[in-house]
Amino acid sequence: MNIVVLAVGKAGQCAEAELCGRYMERAGRVGRQIGITDVTVREIADMTGPNHAAAEGEKMLAARRTGPLVVMDERGEGWTSVELACRLAGWQEAGTTNLTFAIGGADGHADAVRSAADRVLSLGPMTLPHLLARAVLLEQLYRAVTIRLGHPYHRA
Template sequence: MKLTICAVGRLRKGPEADLIDDYLTRATRTGRALGLGPASVSEVDDRKGGGMAAEAALLDRALPARARVVALDERGSMISSPDFASTLADWRDDGAQDAAFLIGGADGLDPTLRARADLTLSFGRMVWPHMLARVMLAEQLYRATTILAGSPYHRA
């Protein structure tokens, strides 16, 4: 099952981009034997300033067909890393070919796009900068693959 982070905005080169690349490379390497990956990022940019609705249309076009969709949103569920890993494994075992993780723009995700999600996930009640949310998501994707692989990376 391919793992794609679909995010609004372009991330410039720098430490955040380096961390994302590192974690997604690790997730791809660890997940390959588990049927998870490759893990990648698809960025969309609303150059016309159309707001959440325009961003939603761009994100919708970036979604792989029939992907399981995870919306990152402060109103979402806070789940444990093992539960996240289990969800990904269940989707993979059910035959899902893709899982897409949506990170909206400055105003968040359009409600209609958020409503389509199979899972709405929160990293806590605080709002995180989008570049850090990407880093945290990339790390959780890597952590999920290590949990499923039985690696000692996740210590609980």
């Protein structure tokens, strides 16, 4: 299964980008042991203007691969790390080849993106900067893989 994180904004050369890269690499490397072939981030350019969230949403939906779409939104469901690991296992058992997570820009997701979602997931009730949300999601994907492998990284 390929996991793609579609994220509005450019990471550049900041500390958050380094952290994202570290967890993306770990999740991809360790994930191969359970059939996750790739974990990548595809960046969607920030848009400007009065309808920028809708324009970002159109680009995001056009970049989406076939398969389930999980939209990250503070109003979504709250999953534990173990629940995320179980859902990943379920998607794999169902034969899912592509799984997409979507992180919106400063104004969140357009209605069209939320409507296209198979699931809407929250990282918590607080609003996070999208680069930090990206890092947290990638860490949780790595954690989910380690949970499935019985690796001691997840100690809860």
